[in-house]
Amino acid sequence: AQSVAQPEDQVNVAEGNPLTVKCTYSVSGNPYLFWYVQYPNRGLQFLLKYITGDNLVKGSYGFEAEFNKSQTSFHLKKPSALVSDSALYFCAVRDTNAGKSTFGDGTTLTVKP
Amino acid sequence: EAQVTQNPRYLITVTGKKLTVTCSQNMNHEYMSWYRQDPGLGLRQIYYSMNVEVTDKGDVPEGYKVSRKEKRNFPLILESPSPNQTSLYFCASSTDRGRNNEQFFGPGTRLTVL
Numbered sequence: 001a002q003s004v005a006q007p008e009d010q011v012n013v014a015e016g017n018p019l020t021v022k023c024t025y026s027v028s029g030n031p032y033l034f035w036y037v038q039y040p041n042r043g044l045q046f047l048l049k050y051i052t053g054d055n056l057v058k059g060s061y062g063f064e065a066e067f068n069k070s071q072t073s074f075h076l077k078k079p080s081a082l083v084s085d086s087a088l089y090f091c092a093v094r095d096t097n098a099g100k101s102t103f104g105d106g107t108t109l110t111v112k113p
Numbered sequence: 114e115a116q117v118t119q120n121p122r123y124l125i126t127v128t129g130k131k132l133t134v135t136c137s138q139n140m141n142h143e144y145m146s147w148y149r150q151d152p153g154l155g156l157r158q159i160y161y162s163m164n165v166e167v168t169d170k171g172d173v174p175e176g177y178k179v180s181r182k183e184k185r186n187f188p189l190i191l192e193s194p195s196p197n198q199t200s201l202y203f204c205a206s207s208t209d210r211g212r213n214n215e216q217f218f219g220p221g222t223r224l225t226v227l
Contacts, residue, residue, distance in 0.1 A: 006155075032213045040209060043203055043218035044156075046164075049212045090156060094213070099144060099163045101216070105155035 002027040004093050006104035013081045013111055021076040021107045023091030032094040033074040035065055038106075039087045047089075050074060061085070081111045115140045117219035119204050126194060134189045134222050134227065136204030144207040145187040146171070147179065149200040156203070162187055164219045194226040 004027045013019045025031055034052055036044040048059025055067045065076045074091060091104040117138045126132055138145065146161035148171075158171030164179040176198055178190040187206075191198060201223050205216035 034215060036215075036218075043220050044205075044216075045218070046215035049213070049215055092156075098159045099146070099169060101146065101158050101161070102172070103148075103156035103158075105153060 002093050002095055002100070002102045004102050004104040006089075006091055006092050008105045008107050009105070011107055011109050013109070015083055015111050015113050016080050019081045019085070019109065019111070021089050021091075021109060023074045023076065023104060024072050025074060025091070025093045026072060027093055027095065029095075031074075033067065034092040034094070035059065035074075035076050036090045036092060036103075037087045038090065042088060045071070046090050047076070055102075081109075083111050083113055085109060086111045115217070117204055117217050118207055119202075119219040119222050122220065123223050125227065127227050129193050132191050132192075132194060132224075134202060134204075134224070136187045136189065136219060137185050138187075138206040138217070139185065139203075140206060140208070140217065141184065142206035142208050142217070142218075143184070145181065145189070146205045146207075147177070147189050148203045148205065149173065149198075150203060151200050151209055159189070159202075168185075194224075196226050198224065199226050200224060205221060 005024045034049045035047040038044045050067045058064045120135045143164045147159040148156045157173045160179040162168045204219040207216045208214045
């Protein structure tokens with residue numbers, strides 16, 4: 001069975017500081033990993049994904065994520081946080097051979113001015 | 114505009130009264146899926162469909178039914194809703210049978226079962 005863990009319910013950072021939202025995963029084969037963002041009263045929006053290749057993946061709005069196979073992690077990062085980055089962030093993993101998707105519980109990011 | 118639409122957006126109903134939440138996408142996606150979002154539990158997959166006439170259970174399928182008669186539509190059916198199905202529901206779609214492509218999400222349906 002596949003699983004995703006987001007160990008922090010909340011992450012607070014000051015505007016302009018770097019941010020990290022953590023994600024670890026468990027799958028039986030090679031993982032397809034995704035980050036999504038949810039703004040209040042909206043559906044989820046895709047940020048970035050790791051399928052294969054370079055371990056550092058760049059995505060929308062200046063976000064990037066680093067895939068670490070040995071640590072089974074896929075942490076989301078941004079060098080300089082904006083107040084507008086405040087939202088709920090979900091990490092997700094896909095089964096490479098089937099259609100099942102598993103999401104983490106979400107991490108609320110708050111960026112203070 | 115490429116989008117996933119859900120109807121209704123808000124619904125209050127009573128225990129046992131059958132209801133259907135519709136989902137439609139205009140992107141010719143093969144893959145479609147339903148999720149429920151509950152505080153502290155994240156998103157949990159209810160059912161998914163890799164293509165027309167092909168559906169499979171996610172992690173929390175009990176109490177739900179789906180059908181995929183057409184590529185664009187994937188309705189979620191609650192035959193006898195119960196209060197524990199009060200939740201925020203999202204439909205999503207994706208290309209390439211969803212294996213390595215991102216999902217596009219609808220705006221959500223907030224369901225309350227009294």
